[in-house]
Amino acid sequence: MRQDDKVEGSLSLGDRLLALFGETRAHAKARRPSVWSGLFGCLDDGGIFNLSLVALLSAVCGTTVLLLLNAEAREVEYHGYSDLMAFAFLALLVVYRWSQNYLIREATQEIELALHARRLATTRNVLRLSLEDVQTLGLRSVIDGIGAHYGTLSQTLVPIVAGAEGVVLLVFMSGYLVVLSPMAAALTSAVVVLTVAGFLASRTRLDEDMSQAVRSEDAFRELAEGLVRGKKELRLNPDKRAAFQNDMIERSEELAMGRSNAAAHFAAMLATGNSASYLMAGAVVFIMPLITGVEQSDISRIVVAVIFLLGPISSVVQTFQQVTTARFALAEIAAFQDQVEALANRHDADQSNGRVPEFQELRLNGVSYTHAGENAFSIRDIDLTLRKGEILFVTGGNGSGKTTLLRVITGLYPHHDGVIQMNGLRLAQYPPQSYRNLFASVFSDFHVFQHPYGLDEAGLERLDRWLVEFDIRHKLGADLRSIDANALSTGQKKRVGLALALAEQRQILIVDEWAADQDPSTRKRFYHEILPRLKADGLTILAVTHDDSYFDCCDRRLHMAEGRITEDSEAWRQ
Template sequence: MPTVSEGADKATEGLGERLLRLIPTRKQQQNDQSPPSKPPLVAQLFKLGSQDSLARLAWIAVLAAFCGNGVLLLLNMEVKQLERHDYSTLTALLFAGLLVVYRLSQNHLIRKSAEAIESALDRQRQRVVGDVLNLSLRDVEQLNDDHLRDGVAAQYSALSQTLVPLVAGVEGLILLVFMFAYVVSISAFVGLLTVLVLSVTVIGYLNKSKQLDAEMSDASQADAHFRQLTDAIVHGAKELQLSLGRRNALQEAMNTSSQAIARGRTRSAAQFAEIIATGTTISYLLVGAVVFIMPLIVNQEGSDISREVIAVIFLLGPIGSVVQAMQQYATAQFALRVINEFEAKVASCRKATESVRGGDKAIPAQDFSELRLEALRYQHLGEQGFAIEQIDLRLKRGQILFLTGGNGSGKTTLLRVLTGLYPRAGGKIILNGQELPLMPPQSYRELFASVFSDFHLFDRPYGLDEQSMQRFDHWLRQLGVRDKLADSLDHLPTAKLSTGQRKRLALAYVLAEKRPILVLDEWAADQDPQTRQRFYEQILPQLKAEGYTIFCITHDEHYFHCCDQRLHMVEGRLSQELL
C-alpha cells in the first residue's frame, strides 16, 4: 500500500505526491536500500510540458532566486554610482521590475506547492478513511482511538501547518545559492565565512534531529494520554460528581499528564530554539566578521566593505528561512512517520482479513430463508483470549430467538461472529445451503440490522433514501420518540435523549433499513415497563408477521413466552436449548 511519502500509484500520482516524496521519514531512510526508479533530477528539470510538473515549480523557484539576487546586484551597482554622485533611472526601473517578478514568482511557488500538497494529503486521507472503513471490527478494535485519530486526522493537520515554511525554506535555499555565488564573486573571504555559518547550522541540526524526534514522540504520547483523561470528564461526569475522592484523583492524574506534556513540549521547543538561536547568532557574527575582522585581514576600501555588508545582510533573510524550514522539516518528518506507520498497520490488518475473505457475490435480502452455524468457534486475539466453541445454531425466516446467559458467557461475541463482524476461527456458516468463507462478504453483513449494547448513534441518517426516511419517521412514531426530535430528520441531535430514547431511535433507524435479520443486544434493558411490554407483545409479533427474523439477547424472564426458541450460553458454549 502506498504511503504519503511514497505517493500514489506511479500512473496516477500528482505533483503533491512527488513533493511529499522529497520529505523522507527516518524509517524510510533506513529501509531504502536501492535508489528509486525515477528519472534523474537533471532530466526532470527539463520536463516543462505539464502545469503540475515538479520541474515547473523548480524553474519558478530558480526565477524567484534569480530576481532576488538581481535586486542585490542592482543595489550594489547603484551604491557605486551614488559614490560617484551619479544616479541611474534605468537601474531603479530594473530594480522595481525584478522586485515585482520576485514577489509574483515567490507567491505563485508557495501557493501552487501548498495547493498541490494539500490535494495530495486530501487524496491520501480519503484513501486511508476508505481502508479503515473496510477493516473488520476486530481490526478496528486493535487500532486504539488515539492511534486512529492521529493516523486519520491529527497528524495531517500538523503536516499541513509545515507546508508554507517548508516551501519558503526551499525557495530561500535556492536564493541562498545564487547570493552565495554573487558574494564569492565580490569577496572569497566572505564566501568562506558564509560556508562556515551554513556548515555549523547544518551540523547543529543533524546533531539535534534524532533527539528532536524522540522528544516529539514523547510529547505526542503524553498528549494522547491527556486526551484519554479528558474523555473521562465527559463520559464519567456523573460518577465524578458523586465522588470527591475520584474527582480529586482524576484531577491529580490530569495535572501529572499536563505537566508531562509541558515538559515534553518544552524540551522540543528548547531543541528548536537552540537550532534557531545558533543559526541567527552565527548569521549576525557573519556580518560582524565582515565589519570588524575582515579589515584587519584584507586591505579593502570602505566602499567595497559596504557592498559586502549589504550582500551579507541580504543573506540573512534566506538563512533565516532555511533555519525555520529545518524546524518545520523535523515536524513534517515526525507527522509523516506516524501517518506511514498507521497506514502500514492498516495494510497489515487488511492483508490478514483478505486472506480469510472470499468473494463478494451479492446475496439478495429477499432470498434469505435459513442460516446455520455448525461447530462454529472463535477466539479473541492472544493466547489467553476468550473463546466460543462448538456453536450449532439454526435461524429461519420469520423466527424469534432469545439468547440468555451470564456476563462474559460469550453472547455478544456470538452475535458479532454471526453477523460477520468477526472472522470465525473454525466451523461453518451456511446461508441457504451455501457455506461462506471465514470472513463473510459484505453482502452477507447487509442481511443484518443490529442494535448492540455499545451502539453508536450517528448525527445524520446516513444511507437512508427517501423511502427509507419515510419508514424511519414511521418507526420513530411507533416507538414514541418522534416528538423528541426536530421537524427535519436530516440532523439527529441526541445529547438530550435518555438511554432508553436513544435505543428507540437506534431501533427505528435499523428498521428503516428493512433488513431481514434483526439482532438486538439487551435492547429492552433501559426501557420503561410500558415500552418493554409493548416491545415484546406487540412490536416483535408485528416484525415476525412482516417476515423478520429476530435474534435477541435478553434476560426478561416475564417475556420468554414471546419467542419461538430460547438458547442459553455458558462459558462460550450453547449449553442448552429450551423450547
Template sequence: MTKKASQTAQPHGLGEKLLRLMASGNRTKQKARDFRLVRLWSSIGKPGLVNLGLIAILSATCGTVVLFLLNAEAREVEYHGYSRLMAFGFLLLLIIYRWAQNYLIREATQSIETALHDRRLATAEDVLNLSLEDIQTVGLRNVMDGSDTHYSSLSQTLVPIIAGAEGLVLLLFMFAYLLFLSPLAALLTTVVVVLTVAGFLTSRGMLDDDMRRATKAEEKYREITEGLVRGAKELSLNPARRRDFQTDVQNRSEYLAQGRGNAAAHFAGMLATGNSASYLMAGSVVFIMPLISQDSSADISRIMIAVMFLLGPISAVVQTFQQVTTAQYALSEIDAFQERVAALSARREQDTSTEEAESFQSVELVNLCYRHGGEQGFAITDIDFLLTRNEIVFMTGGNGSGKTTLLRVLTGLYPRRTGDIQLNGAATPLYQQQSYRNLFSTVFADFHVFPEPYGLDEAGLKRFEHWLNELGIRDKFGPDLRTIDPAALSTGQKKRLGLALALAEDRQILILDEWAADQDPETRRRFYREILPGLRDAGKTILAATHDEQYFDCCDRRVHMATGRLNLEVNDEPIQ
C-alpha cells in the same frame, strides 16, 4: 502506501513527490529513504517538479537582482546620480519576486494537500474494509491518529517548509552574488555556515528524539483529557476518583511540558546558533577582511549589504528545521498506519456490493469457535445453532457469557476461528461477503448514532419516519429527517432511534442486543407484546439478547449462553 492509495494519488503525482522529498531525510527508515530518493531522482524531470524548480529559480534570481540594483543605485546616489530605469526595474523585479514566491508556496502546499487528501481517502477505504476485530486490534486512538491527527500536524508544517526551501534557493543565489563581489567574503561566510551546519547536525538527532517523546506525551495527555468530558458524571460524584484523576492529569501534563520544553530548548539552541552565525558573518566581513586584504575596504559597504540580505534566507532555513522534524515524524506515523491497515485489509477480498442477500431460509452455526485476543482471551466454543425464517429467538445469559460475541460472529463482524456458518445449507467464507451481511439489521448495546441516516433512500426515509412515530420520538426531529442530533436524545431514545433505523433498512433478520434495557415499562411492553410479533408476522426473523424474564413467553424459543457455550435446551423457568 497501499496499491489503491498509489492509484488514487496518480493524478496528483507532484504532491506525492514532494511528500517523498520531505520524508527522504527520515533516518529511522534508511531503506525506505533510499527507495524514495531513487524514485524521486527518476521522476525529477517530470513537469511538476521542473515547474516548481523554475519558479524557485525565478524567485531567487529576482531577489538577487533586486539586491544588485540596490547596491548599484546606492553607488549612483553616492556620486549624486539617479537612475529612473533602475527604480523601475527594482519595482518590477520586486513584484515578480513576490508573485513567484506566493505561487511557489501556494502550488506546492495545494499539491501536497491534494496528495494527503488522496491518502486519507485510500486509508479510509482500507479501514472500512476491515473486520470489527481488526479495528479493535488496531485501536480507536491509533485509527483516529492515523486518519486525522497526524495529517493535521503535517499540514501545519507545509507553509514554513516550502518557504524554507525557497529561502534555501535564494540563499544560494545571494551567496553566488557575494562570491562575485568578494571571494574572500564568500570564503569567510562559508566557514561560518559550515560550522553552523555542523552544530545543527549535532543537535538534530537530539531534537528528533525530543520531538518524538513530546508527541507521545501529547497523545497520552489527550487520552486522559477525554475523561474530563466523558467521565464528568463519575468525577463529580466521587471526590477520591476526582482527586486521583487530577493527579494523573498533573503527571501527564508535567511529562508533556518536560518533553516540549526539552524540544524547545534544543530548537532554541539551534535558532540562537543560526542568529549568532548571522552576526558572525557580518562581523567577519567588518573585522577580519580588512586585516587580510586592504583592497576590499572600498567595497565593504556593498559587501555588508549583501551579507545582511543573507540573514533573511538563513533565518528562514534555520526555522524550517523543527518543522521538517515534525513533518517527518507525522509522515512516518502515517506511512506505518497505512502499511498496517493495508496488510490487514489485504487478508480479505474487498467487497462493497450492495446487492440484496438471497432469500433467507436458515443460518446455521456448526461447531463454531471464536477467541478474543490470542490463546488466553475469552472464547465462545462448540457453538451449534440454527436460526430459521419467521421466528423470534431470545438469547439469555449473564454479563460476560458471550452473547454479544456470538451475535458479532453470526453477523460477520468477527471472523470465526473454527467451525462453519451455513446459509440455506451452503458454507460461507471465513470473511463474510457483503451479500451475507446484508441479511442483518442490528442494534448492538454500543451502537453508534451517525449525524445523518446514511444509506436510506426515499422509501427508507418513509419507513424511518413510520417507526419514529411508532416508537414515540418523531417529535424529536424536525421536518428534515436527514439531520440527527444525538445530544438531544436520552439513552432510551437513542435506542429507539437505533431500532427505527434498523427497521428502515428492511433487512430479513433483526439482531437486538439488550435493546429494552433502557426503556420505560410501557415501551418495553409494546416492544415484546406488539412490535416483535408484528415483525414476525411481516416475515422478519428476530434474534434478541435479553434479560427480561417476564417476557420470555413472547419468543418461539429461547437459548442460553454460559461461559462461552450455548445451551439449546432451555425450559420456561426463570434463569438464575
C-alpha cells in the same frame, strides 16, 4: 484521472514533492526517489520542472533586487539618481512576490491533494476492516492515522516550501557575494555548513524527544477522555477524583518535558544559526578591513548583501524543525497505512454490496471465537440454528458471551473454529459483504450518525414512519437528512437507532438490550406489538434481553453462561 488513482499508479507531483523530504509509503518504495536523486532526476516531470523554474525566477529576482540596491546606493553616493533602476526595482519586486506566492501555493496544493488521496485510500481500507481489526488497532490510533497526523503534516508544508525557496535564493545571493568578496562568501558558507552539521548531529535525539512527546500525549489524551466520560464517578468520589488528578498531573509533566526537550534542541539550533549569522556580519565589518584592506564603499555593499543573506539563512534554519516534524508525521502515516493495508488484505476479495438470496436458515456448528490478549475471554462450541421468520431471545449474565456471539453471527468478528452455513452454503472465516447485508442492528454500543447514510427517499419515508411509531419524531428536526442526537436520552437514542435499522429493510434484526432503557409502556409495546408485527412481515429477530416477564414473546430462547450455550437453551418454547 482522480488524485487517488494516481497513488495507485504513477507517482503524482504531490507524491514526488513528499519524497523529497522523506516520504516512505510502502507501495511507492519501488519508485520513490532518494532526496538527491529526486532533486536531480525529476526534470522529466513537468510539474516539478515548472516549479523549479519558478523557484529560480524568484531567486534571480531577489538577487537582482539586491544588486540594484547596491548599484543605486553607489549612484546616490556620487549624487546621481536612476529612474530606470527605480522602475526595475519595483518591477522585479512584483515578480519576486508573485513567483514566491505561486511556488508556495502550487506546491502545497499538490501535496495536499496527494495527502487527500492517501487519506481516502486509508479510509477505504479502514472501512474494509472487521470490528476485531479496529479494536486491535485502537480507536485513538485510527483517529490519529486518518486525521491528526495529516493535520500536523499540513502545518509544516508552507514553512518547508518557503524554506526550499530560501535555499535557492541563498545559493544565488551567495554567488553574488562571491563576486563582491570571496572572503565574505567563505564565512557565509561556513555558517550554513556548521548549522546543517549541527542539525544532522542532533536529529536522532530530536526524533527520540518527539517520539516520547507523542507517547506522553497519547497517555494524556486517554486520561482527558476519561475526564469527560467518567465525570459522574469523579464528581461523586473525592478520593477517586484526587487520584485521577494526580495521574493527570504526572502525564502532563511528562508531555511538557518531552515537548520542551524537543523545543530546547530547536531553540539551540536556531540561536546558534542566528548568532553565527550576526557574527559573520560583524566579521565583515570589523575583521575584513584589517585582513584584506577593503575600501569603505565596498564594505558597505558587502554588509548590505550579508544582511540580505540573514533572511534566507534564518528561513533555512527554521525549516529544519518543520522538516523533522514532517518526517515524523510521514513516518506515522506510512506505518498506519501499512498496518491497515496488511489487515484489510486478509479479508476475502468480495467487497460487493449485492443482496443475498432470500434468507432461509443460518446454522452454527462448533463455532468458537477468542478475544485477543492473554487469558482472554472466548465463546466455545456454539451450536444453534436461526430460521426465517422466528424470534430468538438470547439470555445470560454479564460477561457470558452474548454480545460476542452476536458479533460473530453478523460477521463483525471472524469465527476462529467451527462452521457457519447460510442457506446450506459454508461461509469463509471473514464473511463477505453480501452476507453482512442480511443484518440490521442496534447493539448496546450503537452510534447514531449525523446523517442517515444509505437511505434513499423511500428509506427516509420509512424512517419517518418508524420514528412516529416510536413516539420520537417530534424530537428531531423537520429534515431527517440531518440528525442531532446529542440532546436525546439513552432510551430516545435507542428508539432512533431502531427506527434507522428498520428503515434499512434487512432480513434479520439484531437488538442488544434495546428495551432496557425504555419506559414500561414502550417496553410492553415493543414485545407485544412491534416484534409480532415484524415477524408477520417476514423478519427474523435475534434479541438479547433480560426481561423475563416477556420470555413468552419469543419462539425460542438461547441461554449463555461462561461462553457456552446451556444444554436446554434451544428447547422449543412450550
